[in-house]
Ligand code: ADP
């Protein structure tokens with residue numbers, strides 16, 4: 568099943584929200600969480616009070632997750648459209664996600680090529696992060712995260728595949744719907760909405776192939792910065808398989 572799922576109505580919502588949330592919110596959250604963690608260890612505190620603190624910590628984690636899905640790369644300064652090297656940008660996101668991948672015993676296999684696309688760097692990175700983070704979260708007991716870059720006609724194709732839990736048809740259809748999550752309080756249901764929004768802004772396209780119990784493949788197409796990449800690609804770039 569390969570299903571086209573970009574829908575205009577899913578993308579109206581995000582808009583300017585991200586820009587209006589301060590980048591600085593994260594620091595006070597981290598500090599508050601630290602103090603609550605300390606309180607949890609206190610011997611003077613009774614069980615009930617500790618339960619309240621536990622709830623407060625979970626709520627802070629939730630706020631943190633929302634910021635992650637929106638604002639990991641957000642800059643206070645205005646962003647501008649530029650030429651982006653997909654290999655460099657993917658590598659940056661892999662570096663950020665490596666600790667999470669290690670925690671889940673996930674191997675990352677990347678075949679990256681330095682094709683160019685046009686976009687705002689922080690948004691493009693956010694988009695890659697949200698898709699790769701979902702892939703990792705779909706493999707709580709380990710697996711393989713595959714990232715491949717290739718050229719398809721005038722488009723740079725980024726394929727992100729996991730060997731995780733997969734999705735049902737219904738789940739695929741609801742993907743990108745605000746607040747649609749199967750992760751309970753740990754999920755925001757905002758990650759894919761942001762992804763669709765960014766892919767649309769970059770005049771790209773997104774396809775999903777998923778099988779329950781087998782895994783998910785996300786195919787993201789972005790217009791190539793140079794159409795000439797297509798002719799040159801086969802000669803200029805050596806295919807490389809890199810394990811991270
Ligand atoms: P969140 O990750 O906070 O739940 P997202 O918008 O990122 O929100 O994803 C929405 C839902 O789509 C997830 O809760 C999950 O059910 C499903 N999903 C997304 N990516 C994958 C994947 N790679 N494998 C399995 N399910 C996925």
Ligand code: MG
Pocket residue numbers: 697700701758759
């Ligand atoms: Mg997510």
